[in-house]
Amino acid sequence: DAKTTQPTSMDCAEGRAANLPCNHSTISGNEYVYWYRQIHSQGPQYIIHGLKNNETNEMASLIITEDRKSSTLILPHATLRDTAVYYCIVRLSGGSNYKLTFGKGTLLTVNP
C-alpha cells in the first residue's frame, strides 16, 4: 500500500469546518483512499472512502486532487465529539493485500 503523510495534530473551533489533509504521492491507479477515525480507545470508525471522484456522506466529504497525490477530509461543522485521531489509508483494490495499514494519523482537537 502507498504510504501516507498526515500532520501530527490539528485544532479546530467548534462549529467550523475541519479540513484534514493527507499526502499520498505514491498512490497507484487501483488504490482507494480511506478515512477512519478513532475516538479515545474506541474501535476505529469508518468515515468515507474514494477512488478518483470527490465523495460525500452524512459524516464528511472527501476531496481527492486530480492527480490523486493528496486528499482532504472535510468535517463541515465540527463538534466536540469529533475530537479523535483521523487516519488516512491507501488500500489496494485488488491483489492479496487486503488489510488496512494504519499510520499515526492526525489528532484533531475540536475546541469550544
Add this chain to the structure above:
Amino acid sequence: DSGVTQTPKHLITATGQRVTLRCSPRSGDLSVYWYQQSLDQGLQFLIQYYNGEERAKGNILERFSAQQFPDLHSELNLSSLELGDSALYFCASSVNPGPSSGNTIYFGEGSWLTVV
C-alpha cells in the same frame, strides 16, 4: 454500533496464562481481521480469515493463533502471556476478503487485555 461484537470487553490475567478473545462479525460478513493496539505500537494488523480460511498474516507472534468457525465467528488465542501483550485487541469484518469495489472494513469496540 458497527455490528461487530467482541467479548470480553476487559480481561486481566497473569503472565504465562492463556486467554481467548471472541469476535462475531457483522451479519453477512465473511471476512474477519484481528488488530492489536498498544500504547507504543499503534494499530498493528495481526491476521485475516475469510470464510474459515486464513487469508493474510501480519505481525502475529507464534504464541498467538486464531481461527474462524463455520458460523463465521472468530477467536484469537493468546498463550504464554507476557507483560508486553497488554493491549487493546480489535476485531473487524468485511463482506469480501479483498478490497475490490472499496470493500469497507468495520471494527468492533475491542477487548482490553491487561497482563499482570
